[in-house]
Amino acid sequence: MANRIDTSELKQIIMQIVASIPKGRVASYGQVASLCGYSSYGRYVGSVLKQLPNNTTIPWHRVINAKGEIAFPVGSEAYIKQLSLLSKEGIESKNGKISMQKYGLV
């Protein structure tokens, strides 16, 4: 039992969860954390995605915050890129907000 968290292993789990998000769906950082079994690791999820290389195959763009908004400042490079990728998968945002009811995980 020594339920000690292995951050290096947790990273792998997080990436696997994110990779498992179906195309056309989105999940919040906290939700990804929950699926990993660590509901309070939302911030850590973000820090892991931040470390991903530009050529990664991980669909990091399908992860947004709990409010249904992209976590970057509106108009920033990353914001525009993420919005573009989402739009490509048929995910539309209303006034910068994405409907979790519609695109959230089932």
Place this chain on the structure above:
DNA sequence: CCTGTGACCGGTA
């Protein structure tokens, strides 16, 4: 060792 930071979240006013 201590402090600040961040792709977060939920409660309260």
Place this chain on the structure above:
DNA sequence: ATACCGGCCACAG
């Protein structure tokens, strides 16, 4: 509905 606040926790300096 928005704004503020405290909790959260790995990581960098």
